Amino acid sequence: MIEQDMRDTIICRCQDISLGEIMEAIDGGITDPEELKRFLHVGMGSCQGRTCGKLVTRILANVTGKSVYEIKQTSQRPPLVSVPMKEILGDNNE
Amino acid sequence: MNKNYDVIIIGGGVIGTSTGYYLSKSGMKVLLLEKDYLTAGSTGRCITGVRQQFSTPATIRTAMSAVKLFENMKDELGVDVEWTNSGYMFMAHDEAKVEAFKKNIEIQRKFGLDVSFITASEAKALVPHLDTDQLLGVAWCPSDGQASPFKVVLGYARGIRDNGGSIITRQEVTDIIVEDGHVKGVTTAAGVTYHSSRVINCAGPWAREVGLMAGIDLQVEPERHEALITDGVQYENMPMLVDYRADGGYFVQRVTGQFIGCFTPEVQVPGKDKSSTLEFMKEMSRRMCKIVPALENVAILRQWAGSYCMTPDGSPIVDETPVKGLYCSVGMSGHGFMLGPALGKFLAEYIVDGTWPFDMSEFAYGRKFGDKEAMA
Numbered sequence: 001m002i003e004q005d006m007r008d009t010i011i012c013r014c015q016d017i018s019l020g021e022i023m024e025a026i027d028g029g030i031t032d033p034e035e036l037k038r039f040l041h042v043g044m045g046s047c048q049g050r051t052c053g054k055l056v057t058r059i060l061a062n063v064t065g066k067s068v069y070e071i072k073q074t075s076q077r078p079p080l081v082s083v084p085m086k087e088i089l090g091d092n093n094e
Numbered sequence: 095m096n097k098n099y100d101v102i103i104i105g106g107g108v109i110g111t112s113t114g115y116y117l118s119k120s121g122m123k124v125l126l127l128e129k130d131y132l133t134a135g136s137t138g139r140c141i142t143g144v145r146q147q148f149s150t151p152a153t154i155r156t157a158m159s160a161v162k163l164f165e166n167m168k169d170e171l172g173v174d175v176e177w178t179n180s181g182y183m184f185m186a187h188d189e190a191k192v193e194a195f196k197k198n199i200e201i202q203r204k205f206g207l208d209v210s211f212i213t214a215s216e217a218k219a220l221v222p223h224l225d226t227d228q229l230l231g232v233a234w235c236p237s238d239g240q241a242s243p244f245k246v247v248l249g250y251a252r253g254i255r256d257n258g259g260s261i262i263t264r265q266e267v268t269d270i271i272v273e274d275g276h277v278k279g280v281t282t283a284a285g286v287t288y289h290s291s292r293v294i295n296c297a298g299p300w301a302r303e304v305g306l307m308a309g310i311d312l313q314v315e316p317e318r319h320e321a322l323i324t325d326g327v328q329y330e331n332m333p334m335l336v337d338y339r340a341d342g343g344y345f346v347q348r349v350t351g352q353f354i355g356c357f358t359p360e361v362q363v364p365g366k367d368k369s370s371t372l373e374f375m376k377e378m379s380r381r382m383c384k385i386v387p388a389l390e391n392v393a394i395l396r397q398w399a400g401s402y403c404m405t406p407d408g409s410p411i412v413d414e415t416p417v418k419g420l421y422c423s424v425g426m427s428g429h430g431f432m433l434g435p436a437l438g439k440f441l442a443e444y445i446v447d448g449t450w451p452f453d454m455s456e457f458a459y460g461r462k463f464g465d466k467e468a469m470a
Contacts, residue, residue, distance in 0.1 A: 028252070029255065032131045032132075032263060032264070034130075034131040034134065035131050035132055035133075035263075038132075038133055038138055038244040039244055039245070039248045041244075044396075046325060046395065048395070048396065075398075077370065077396045077397060077398050078370055078372075078375070078396075078397055079375070079394060079396075079397070082324075082325050082393035082394060082395050083393055083394055084390070084391060084392065084393045084394075085324075085379040085382065085383055085389055085390045085391075085392060085393070085394060086383075086390040086391065088375060088376055088379045088394065089376065089379055089380060089383065089390070
């Protein structure tokens with residue numbers, strides 16, 4: 001279902017992770033979205049998975065034959081977008 | 095399906111996977127059961143630091159052995175675990191700390207550790223961004239370092255599978271079977287029973303609940319900690335900076351250029367609550383910018399929480415329990431990732447050969463819980 005010539009396609013732009021690398025990990029037995037995230041760092045870059053998250057879900061659904069709704073979503077963590085420390089500290093930074 | 099194993103390990107963090115790896119390497123048929131996913135407990139929530147600067151002989155020697163294992167892990171496991179000797183600096187802002195650190199350095203040097211007490215200006219030369227206001231000096235060990243907890247566990251887990259062992263995740267152990275004082279196996283939430291005459295409790299923050307399944311009341315309690323990581327900026331080989339003042343914290347620059355860190359709350363927060371607080375993000379930002387002011391321009395990417403598994407004296411419990419064949423490697427008290435590779439190897443050797451590499455009575459199950467680890 002995934003053509004050989006698509007393997008160089010970048011799935012996670014923040015961490016430069018290709019479809020081939022994700023497929024290799026899945027073939028190596030990592031099919032839990034939480035482990036895929038941690039072992040490959042897919043979705044742990046600047047966008048926090050907002051770009052690649054849906055793609056990874058779809059890949060896992062394809063590979064496992066499940067519906068995308070059955071693939072567990074990984075934990076979302078604050079802040080939603082990166083915030084410089086000086087913005088967080090505001091005027092309270094003595 | 096044959097459900098008999100030489101050893102069953104409960105817990106898929108660094109302790110469970112390293113112990114399982116070395117046991118499988120010695121030829122044992124290993125089953126590792128994890129109730130969530132690998133690294134879901136304390137290991138995947140730690141801030142990646144690996145240090146050898148401790149105050150008691152067994153902990154210093156274990157940590158030094160662990161560093162040797164981290165250094166060779168890429169060859170041993172075939173996975174780049176991002177090991178880097180970026181060092182640890184313990185900052186002293188008062189005379190009492192200076193004295194305490196110097197006393198510890200004397201002990202650490204007896205075991206051959208390359209550690210020294212250097213002046214604030216020497217520290218500043220190594221870390222140009224460091225704020226040295228009121229800093230009297232630092233305990234500096236350049237061979238301390240950092241690695242990726244995820245890659246380490248991935249490497250050990252692969253090793254277990256390559257050595258013929260099994261890992262089952264999302265499979266919670268709900269009971270430990272004991273007959274006439276001997277362990278016989280475990281039962282899971284799925285109602286499956288796995289048989290073995292050896293079971294190892296590597297359950298981290300859940301260690302107490304797991305021990306109680308066999309009637310063993312371990313003196314361990316989970317303690318909540320929060321942590322955060324920033325966006326990446328240029329990597330400057332900045333060591334782990336440890337500031338133990340009441341409003342201090344500790345953080346390191348990862349090889350990815352990101353800063354990762356946390357602080358220990360003044361009043362201990364018991365439990366396993368994994369929610370994050372805005373209060374922590376603000377307070378940690380303030381503390382990091384106090385130590386390295388240039389960080390005010392760096393953005394926070396993500397925050398999370400996890401639990402230490404604390405013992406009364408801050409040292410782990412690595413031993414066989416009064417139930418024959420039931421072992422525990424628990425109570426890491428915030429040092430599981432850094433000690434894990436060595437403790438896994440040592441416990442595996444103890445199970446196979448019946449010997450420890452050196453006097454491990456500091457970690458004994460039946461010890462009296464007295465003095466606290468001075469560099470907790």
